[in-house]
Amino acid sequence: MRKTFVLKFVQDAGLGNQIFEWATGYGISKRLGIPYNWVWSPSKKRKFGLGIFGIEENPPAGDTELVMDRVGQGNATLVEIAEKRVTASESPHPAVTCPFQAEECFIDVADEIREKFKLDPLPLNVPEGRTPVAVQVRQGDYKNHPRLDVVAPAYFAQAMHRMKELVPNPHFFFTSDDLPWCQEHFGRRSDVTILPPHSMEDGLRMMVACEAHIISNSTYGWWGAWLGEKGPVIAPDKWHMVPGSYGAWEPVPKRWHRVGGTKKDTMRPLIDVMPFKPLETLPSLDRAIVIPWKKDAAKWRELRFCLRAIDKFFEDRDCPIYILGTNRPGFLLFENHRVKCLDTWSYWEALNTGTQLAKKVLWMNDDVFFLKPTTWEECATPLYLAPIQQEFLDKVLPQANAWRQGVVKVLQQLHQMGYEDHKIYSTHTPYVYERDKSVEVLEEFGVWDKMPFEMAYFHMFPEGSRKVTTEKTVDHNFGDANYLNLVDAALTKEVKQALADLLPDYPAWELNRPFQL
Numbered sequence: 139m140r141k142t143f144v145l146k147f148v149q150d151a152g153l154g155n156q157i158f159e160w161a162t163g164y165g166i167s168k169r170l171g172i173p174y175n176w177v178w179s180p181s182k183k184r185k186f187g188l189g190i191f192g193i194e195e196n197p198p199a200g201d202t203e204l205v206m207d208r209v210g211q212g213n214a215t216l217v218e219i220a221e222k223r224v225t226a227s228e229s230p231h232p233a234v235t236c237p238f239q240a241e242e243c244f245i246d247v248a249d250e251i252r253e254k255f256k257l258d259p260l261p262l263n264v265p266e267g268r269t270p271v272a273v274q275v276r277q278g279d280y281k282n283h284p285r286l287d288v289v290a291p292a293y294f295a296q297a298m299h300r301m302k303e304l305v306p307n308p309h310f311f312f313t314s315d316d317l318p319w320c321q322e323h324f325g326r327r328s329d330v331t332i333l334p335p336h337s338m339e340d341g342l343r344m345m346v347a348c349e350a351h352i353i354s355n356s357t358y359g360w361w362g363a364w365l366g367e368k369g370p371v372i373a374p375d376k377w378h379m380v381p382g383s384y385g386a387w388e389p390v391p392k393r394w395h396r397v398g399g400t401k402k403d404t405m406r407p408l409i410d411v412m413p414f415k416p417l418e419t420l421p422s423l424d425r426a427i428v429i430p431w432k433k434d435a436a437k438w439r440e441l442r443f444c445l446r447a448i449d450k451f452f453e454d455r456d457c458p459i460y461i462l463g464t465n466r467p468g469f470l471l472f473e474n475h476r477v478k479c480l481d482t483w484s485y486w487e488a489l490n491t492g493t494q495l496a497k498k499v500l501w502m503n504d505d506v507f508f509l510k511p512t513t514w515e516e517c518a519t520p521l522y523l524a525p526i527q528q529e530f531l532d533k534v535l536p537q538a539n540a541w542r543q544g545v546v547k548v549l550q551q552l553h554q555m556g557y558e559d560h561k562i563y564s565t566h567t568p569y570v571y572e573r574d575k576s577v578e579v580l581e582e583f584g585v586w587d588k589m590p591f592e593m594a595y596f597h598m599f600p601e602g603s604r605k606v607t608t609e610k611t612v613d614h615n616f617g618d619a620n621y622l623n624l625v626d627a628a629l630t631k632e633v634k635q636a637l638a639d640l641l642p643d644y645p646a647w648e649l650n651r652p653f654q655l
Contacts, residue, residue: 142173143224144202144233149179153187153338154357155237157255160188162238164254165247166221177202177233190339191255203229208236213388217243239357240389241364255365259347260340263331268309271301272348272366274341274359277316289354289374291323295554297352297372297397304370304395305350313341313362327556360389372397411544411584412486416577417494423458425514426496430488430588431463431504438634439653440504440624442469445477446641446648451508452500460495462488468649475647486585493576501569503588505624507637508568509616516620518570520596520603526560544590548583552597563596564589565606566623575599616640631655 145163147156160176167174175198178186186195205223208216216236224232238244244251264270273294301308312320312332320332333344338358345351345362350369353359355377363371375396377389390396427448431441441461448459461467462482470477482488493499500517526549549560569592576595583594596603611619612628614636624633634655644650 140173141224141227141230141232142175142198143167143170144198144231145174145176146202146204146233146235147176147178147186148235148237150181150183151237152184152358154359154361155239156187157361158239158243158357159237160193161247161251161255162217162243163234164251165244166217166224166234168247168250170221170224175231187338190342191257193254198231200231202231202233203227204235205229205232206234206236213238213240214242241391252365255361257339257343257346257365259366260343262311262344262347265309268307268329269305269350269369270348271298271305271308271310271350271352272345272362273298273310273312273352274345274354274356274362275312275314275316275320276354276356276359277314277319291554292550293374293397294324294352295550299553300372300395300397301350301352301370304372308350310352311344311348313344323554324556327554329556357389363394370395374398411586412490414577414580414585415490417491420573421495423496425454425457425498425500427452427457427459427500427502428488428492428495429459429461429463429502429504430482430485430492431461431467432485433463433465433467436504437626437629438624439655441467442648443637443641444502444504444507446643446645447508448502449645450641450643451511453511453513457500460492462492469651469653471647471649473647477647485587489588489591490580490585493571493580494573497573499571499573499576501571503566506566506568507622507624507641509611509619509622509640512568512620514570517568518602520563520600521565521567521606521609522561522563522596522603523565523606524562526562544586545593548586548590548594551583552594557597559600560597561600561603563592563603565610566625567606567610567621571595572599 143163143166145159147159151159163176164174175196177197178195188194205227206220217238220234220236224234241248262270275294276289298308298310308329310327310330312324312330313336314320317332317335324330325332333341336344341358342362342365345359346366348366351363351366351371353363353371353373355374371394373390373394373396375398429441429444445459449455456476459477461477461479463479464481464483466479470479480491482491492501498514500514552560575598579591579595579598583590585591608618609620610623611617611621612623612625614630614632616622616636622637638655
């Protein structure tokens with residue numbers, strides 16, 4: 139009886155692994171010049187999947203002799219060992235089982251393999267002028283796997299950014315075994331389409347239809363990219379978490395691009411982000427002025443002069459003013475004036491509560507002062523300092539300062555959500571927040587700190603935004619500026635005296651008693 143080569147599929151091999159093993163076995167039979175058979179062992183975990191390519195089960199007509207049984211992942215060296223053992227065997231049906239998982243295992247028959255595993259591309263609704271890019275997300279049994287759980291949202295965000303440098307105007311089509319995960323992290327992006335629930339065949343057909351690919355550390359994704367390879371492919375820089383845990387396995391061809399961002403906790407917070415907490419009863423106020431204040435952090439009499447500036451220059455003289463602070467300021471009278479105090483023990487609590495006190499809130503800080511008559515409309519214009527380049531977000535390291543870390547985290551999350559035009563919305567000027575929009579932001583990002591919140595708010599709601607020019611000053615020569623921001627470095631006797639000269643009057647709520655500057 140003429141010898142045949144038998145491939146015994148690894149028990150419970152997934153579809154990607156099945157293709158790798160069959161392709162390698164085909165190459166072995168071609169090089170040895172002998173017929174090719176293959177055996178699939180029935181399993182409750184997985185089914186034989188090559189039928190979608192017209193390849194059905196094909197066992198030999200007799201008993202087999204297992205001449206090679208290897209675990210781990212195979213490479214070309216193991217292919218050579220398999221061929222030597224098959225050649226040396228006297229059995230009519232020498233069999234090999236090994237998870238050959240690298241292009242080098244079948245590279246000499248690559249063209250034939252592409253033809254044998256050819257699929258009709260899945261029709262895609264590609265926006266005009268865009269390049270379709272497949273994104274394959276593997277979650278499922280990889281979650282919490284000690285060696286394979288390596289791709290986090292940061293990896294896909296960085297890979298998508300990198301792809302923008304490789305192809306013109308990419309539009310990303312997602313296939314995944316966890317569509318809700320994709321929707322949560324990338325569903326809001328305007329350049330993303332997430333396939334509805336679909337079969338593994340249609341996932342492959344979608345990848346074949348695309349012109350470029352981003353894959354997880356998944357053999358299924360590997361084959362979708364390889365069979366549809368017409369342009370760049372991006373893969374994780376780590377295919378598995380522990381080097382050497384799968385032997386010399388290296389499945390990513392050198393021509394493919396590698397991207398990092400695989401560590402789960404790249405932005406582990408120094409403090410916990412507090413969940414948003416809606417007020418049990420929403421106040422019926424249409425508008426309010428809110429000033430968070432921490433007595434122990436006060437460096438001067440900032441709050442007193444901030445309130446004087448509101449009283450003198452802000453046009454809405456009936457709007458209630460809320461101080462959300464750790465102590466009641468000693469200069470406030472107890473009569474029922476427009477200034478009210480709410481005990482608040484952290485900035486996060488102040489942010490959570492203060493943005494819900496009215497339908498529209500003017501958010502002040504005790505180191506920000508009006509310098510001339512000002513309206514709600516003027517404060518409602520979002521001001522920014524400068525654009526932020528995506529390259530900065532790709533490379534920035536976690537910060538030792540919690541609120542700075544919060545800003546980076548918010549910007550990276552905004553990028554994942556599809557907000558591309560990043561700016562520094564931190565001008566230390568008055569801000570106007572609408573309650574419904576604030577709630578949407580806090581529900582999305584949690585409650586962190588002032589700057590992360592304003593960055594998230596004005597990226598999501600940037601209507602009318604413009605770059606700050608002469609609106610703000612930090613100097614005692616006020617000029618034409620609308621606002622003074624009393625930064626620590628500018629807290630001089632000259633600035634204090636200039637404020638006292640500008641704001642000499644005691645409002646109705648302030649204890650009329652002289653004090654030292």
